[in-house]
Structure formats: structure tokens, C-alpha cells
Amino acid sequence: MRCGYDLEVLSKFGVKVSVNIDPGTHCHALITGSSGSGKSQTLLYLIGSLLRSDPETVIFLCDFKNSNDFGFLSSYKYYYQGIDCYRGVMEYYAHFNQARKEGAWERCILLIDEYPAFITYLEAMDKADKTHQAKDILSAISEILMMGRGLKFGLWVITQRSDSAWFPSGSRDNFMLTIALGRLSREQAKMLFSGEDIPDRIYKPGQGLLLADGQALREVAFPMIRDARDWKRHILLALSRNSSISKPDWGPD
Ligand SMILES: Nc1ncnc2c1ncn2[C@@H]1O[C@H](COP(=O)(O)OP(=O)(O)OP(=O)(O)O)[C@@H](O)[C@H]1O
Numbered sequence: 001m002r003c004g005y006d007l008e009v010l011s012k013f014g015v016k017v018s019v020n021i022d023p024g025t026h027c028h029a030l031i032t033g034s035s036g037s038g039k040s041q042t043l044l045y046l047i048g049s050l051l052r053s054d055p056e057t058v059i060f061l062c063d064f065k066n067s068n069d070f071g072f073l074s075s076y077k078y079y080y081q082g083i084d085c086y087r088g089v090m091e092y093y094a095h096f097n098q099a100r101k102e103g104a105w106e107r108c109i110l111l112i113d114e115y116p117a118f119i120t121y122l123e124a125m126d127k128a129d130k131t132h133q134a135k136d137i138l139s140a141i142s143e144i145l146m147m148g149r150g151l152k153f154g155l156w157v158i159t160q161r162s163d164s165a166w167f168p169s170g171s172r173d174n175f176m177l178t179i180a181l182g183r184l185s186r187e188q189a190k191m192l193f194s195g196e197d198i199p200d201r202i203y204k205p206g207q208g209l210l211l212a213d214g215q216a217l218r219e220v221a222f223p224m225i226r227d228a229r230d231w232k233r234h235i236l237l238a239l240s241r242n243s244s245i246s247k248p249d250w251g252p253d
């Protein structure tokens, strides 16, 4: 799938050279950046791009912040908002467990926007209600990160900051694709891209660094979607079609 354009070539020569990633080998992605760095826009672009390259992908989207960006998916059966994101992750995890028993099906990806805010909220609720929802989510996420690839069960986590505490047992190391958007502190850059030669450049919203396992660190420009209405319409059509083709023994919906 096309992840964006090589920023260096684009800014020097005005030529668009695609940066392509195989979602099969790089199925877990960490997308990070401060508020306003272009995470949601980029996510929208990447969803459309993934559906272009892999039209049968089934996507689960957990939108904890209830943002306007994904409101167009409100009728989609695997779209979860606010506290309903708990159900979203657990349903995805149930499908993942079923695939472990019965073998992989189509490529599936779980997207969680504002992941740390979601976990922090659950932790507070757990304290008040004596529940263990945060623990359920953390262990499901860590299992998917460690074992999802072979089953074609991916995970894209979108976060303002990346902290290893959100990914138990070192499972953060299983992200094969890391994207950092906009202005990035030296500390974050070092943590995300340790050992890499980090360019000394200030990125605008929608620009940043991309590191894919086995490839060099690249500076990338993610395009602003020109016709967002049309782009969203195509996404909703594709997702609705894919989610309605159920495997016969896929279990109750
Ligand atoms: N690829 C892009 N090219 C140019 N400008 C962009 C791009 N992506 C985002 N922007 C600009 O940055 C603004 C913020 O983008 P976006 O809402 O995606 O950020 P965000 O990181 O999701 O913010 P938040 O953390 O507050 O949700 C957009 O309204 C747009 O003006």
C-alpha cells in the first residue's frame, strides 16, 4: 500500500515518489504525534490506501475521542466510540482467538485512536468499580501484537505519546511500522527511532518520519485528501461490503 511520498525528493525536486509498505509483513503500526500533527488525517488517508491495495480487508475502528473525523462510519458495524471501544477491542480479540483455532481468514486490522486516553480512562473506572477492563485490553493488545501477524490480524495504534507502559511484556517491539508526525521532541525521537540517524528538521502537520522494519528511516509527506467526502464514501462502501461477507463458522455477530 502507498503510505505517502518521500518528503526529501518532494521538497527538493517537486516529484512525488511513493513510499510503499506491504501490510502483510508490516501489519502492526504505531502512529504518533502531538495534537494537531495530522494523525487523524493521515489515518483516513492510510485506511483508503489500504483498501485500495487490499480491498477485502476487514477493519475495526475504535474512536475513543468520538471525533468528527470518523463520524461518517457511525452506521458501520465495527465502528466503536467512547467507552464502547472496550467492546470493540474485545470483539476483535474474540475473532482473533477464533482464527487461532480455525485458521486465518481475510486480513483484519484493529485501529485504536487515542489509545493512552482510552487506557487511562479504563484504569480510573476499574479503581472506582473494582473491574479489570484496562487489564483485559492490555493483555489482548499484547497478545495480538505478539501473535497477530501469522493470522493476518493487525493492529494500528494512534497516540499522542508512545510509552512502553501501554504495551506489556515488551510487546511494543512488535510494531513493524512506526510513523511520527509533526514536531517531535528529541526524547520521543530517540525512543521511537533509537540507533537511527534522525534528521534535524521541523515537520509540518502531515509530515514526519517513517520507519519500517528492514528499511531505512524515511521522511514522509502524507497527502491531504482533496475530496474528503468521496474518499469517505469509498471507505464506508468497502468496509460495509467486507464486514457483511462473514465466514460461515465465524461465530455470532
Ligand atoms: N497531510 C496534511 N497536509 C497538510 N495539512 C495537514 C495534513 N494533515 C493534517 N493537516 C492539518 O493539520 C490539522 C490537524 O490535523 P488532524 O486533526 O489530523 O490532527 P491530529 O493529530 O489528529 O490532532 P488531534 O490530536 O487534536 O486529534 C488539519 O486540520 C489540517 O489543517
Ligand SMILES: [Mg+2]
Pocket: 039, 040, 041, 067
Ligand atoms: Mg485526531
